[in-house]
Amino acid sequence: MNREISRRDFVKASGALVVCFSAASLIEPLIEPFALAQGPFDTHSSHVDPEKLDSWLAVASDGTVTAYTGKCDFGQGMYTVQTQLVAEELCVPIAKVKLIQCDTSVTPDQGTTSGSQSTPTNFNTRNLAQAAATAREALVTMAAQKLGVPADRLTIENGVVSSNSGGRVTYGELIGGKHFDLTVNASAKRRSPDQWKVLGKPLPSMDQLALMTGTFEFVHNVHAPGMVHGRVLRPPDTAATVANVDEKSVQHIPGLIKVVVRKNFVGVVAEKQWQAAQAAKDLMVEWKPGPGLPAQKDFYDSMRKQPSRDLMLVNSNDVENKLKSAAQVLKATYSHPYQAHGSIGSSCAVADVQADHATVWSATQSVYPTQHGVAALTSLPLDSVRVIFVRGSGCYGLNAADTVSYDAALLSQAVHRPVRVQLTRQEEFISENYGSACVIEQQVGLDANGAIEVWDCETWTASFGGRPGYDKPGNVITGMLAGFDPETITPRTAVEPTGELRNGNNAVPSYVVGCISGKCGGAGSIRSERVLTHAVKSPFFTGPLRSPVRLQNTFAHECFMDEICAYVKADPVAYRLQHLRETQIIDVVKAAAKAARWDARPSPKRGIARTATGIVTGRGISCVAYEGDNGYAALVAEVEVNQASGQVQATRFVVAHDCGPISNPEGLRNQIEGGVLQGMSRALGEEITWDDRKVTSTDWRTYHTLSLGTQVPAIDIVLMDRPAAQATGAGETAITLVAAAIGNAIFDATGARVREVPFIPDRVKAALFRRA
């Protein structure tokens, strides 16, 4: 039957019933060696126009689908799960999908891969997901025309479109090698989770075999033809400036190519890496010291006395009166140190800067912003700079990947050859943008029944520099040393909040209503509320570190909630539920408590002796609506506390986790497991330290991470699947909860409250000594 397909039928194809038959081969991963073909959270216009379907997808004549994404994989699984997404939407096996990640020449500008935004950005109804859905509908329409059959009588299996009357045509035959010439269709229908054959399946990360056999190419393994090696010399303190560089001091180094000085940026280039290392060690640089550092022991107090940039997030304007009339007022102050990303591999980049163009191989989270930064540093036109993402060591945020990319570009420009730079461990620790130090003051008023009537929270966050974005290369150390200004704090008093509740930093506790002009975006029920934040100037560069500031604020909110529970002698789960009203967070709290077989009773445990020295056990809970609405989780921690030594050992973590529809449960579990243990390391040991001039935690003896020899707790995970919800981020939710849950468990076990991270033995012992 040859029926003429009308234009109307084509249009109807987008609403047609398309069945992608199940096929086991759809999720059989490639077994050949894996080779990488190689702030702004939204998708930006660039020469790779994100409105055009061809910017995201190309189908070759053999049916291979090449997809282009601006969200890249650092080990958090974005390569695998985006491959699943494209395979799912196009009904092709994953082995037929080739994903190109983050390359300014070919991928759409999706800003930065960060902030738990890759999944919300690319897995809902925009960008990569929507492009793939658009492509599928376009291919069905083409097949309907070619086969002369209405779209609703077509099925797709493994990239082949068939009609019920026996006709068949492959994607390759339909479009192979040609452009779609379509715009991404906002109303193309995404395949729903109940239809999924590839998404939602526990696919192992596709890079595993290459990683385990040492054949995976990291940026550290890039060898550009003619490449030489650079090293940098950082100032002893961030504010020091170059007084003199004695080039003669390294003339004896064989293979030395050049000493490079640009304002306060100093580096060396040599033929071999070892020669560059020797030159960097021997080069005599006289630094004019900066003004010195504030004393670490008084730092949290001094933060609160700085001029600050203030933001009022919510204010019911009745907080003072309510506190005055409350039956009881409770107060506490919490503090959280600077912490390092501490990537296991120090940061590395390769740059080839020539007179009229530059190529940078970089592990940056932000290829497009880095392109802008390199263009500014080298004075090359933006279009002549190409930044290609090549994976580095896990970064967990703004480690030194951006700054070392600038280092490589400056050194390469000076010698007109490709230069590889890898920082030393010590330079990594003084070159990165630390997670901010925070102080959080909490105050609540209770009514006569012991319920919370009013919550007042004030936070101080130390900040300096940050992500360079498109126009601030000075936000990381190399840019500043080369003469660009970092972003700094302009003091400003708070104005009354307007618009929607913004809880991106989780400064607003989950237990308040979060009302602005009658519109309430909070997760809780407390109506009298005030949250005031202060950003103050940091003496060190700061930037996003996994769950930036959200972790610090959540530590304070969830420990304080626990203190209130203890004061009113309420069970910490029941009392939380009493003050929550949003379904998702209530559900994760209940699910975690159930899975942990939560022992419902007030904390601390009964019968704790003030002078006891034995090992005691306890449990604590914490919960979060991450960034207000970007994922939900609750964590129960069980700990042992050695009261003689102050040593804390977590014995079990139970996590309940809700990120909407789950794209890959295997990858999700890996993220949660790693997240809670990284959170434990940060809670128990990690802290940047300094003296009057310089940072003193510059290696793994002075910055304390938990080694692989650490006895780790059993981890039980409850995944809540919500197929009908929007997909949220999942890499930062669980880590946000750990310091609070452990702190609450220590209190339950001992009756001692530790209000400062990390919970090092001396700090725990001091709290034990103070306990009432």
Place this chain on the structure above:
Amino acid sequence: MAAISLKVNGHLHAVDIDPSTPLLYVLSDDLQLRGPKFGCGLAQCGACTVMIKGRAVRSCVMPVSAVKEQEVTTLEGLGTPEKPHAIQQAFVDEGAAQCGFCLSGVILTAKALLDENPKASDDQMRAALSNVLCRCFTHTRMMRAIRRYQRSRA
């Protein structure tokens, strides 16, 4: 500079190099091997680990001249993607990686321990790994992978 010959993963290489150069730089720059990696240069993390005479050695602090005629085995010398070694397969089976930068230290340290003491207890494994770092904290899966490999040899 001096001519140094080096046997790595079954192949003999001749390099002209400053003999005080750390073995790691020769492996990664001159031989372009990807397994051993620079993590700290201080023998504190394990990312540069190679095997020499059955022992896990930190190549970032070992001068190349100290290797002499001993054969060096790197992570890629253990097995290949087509034919992974049993311990590499155990890590694949357990999905025991995130970024994967630390794996030379984890896999080769565990292999050296179990070659020497096939019945190593959990405590002995933890002691052996107490100077190996993984900053993605893939600890649970890695310990499971090591035990899986241990069981497979029994």
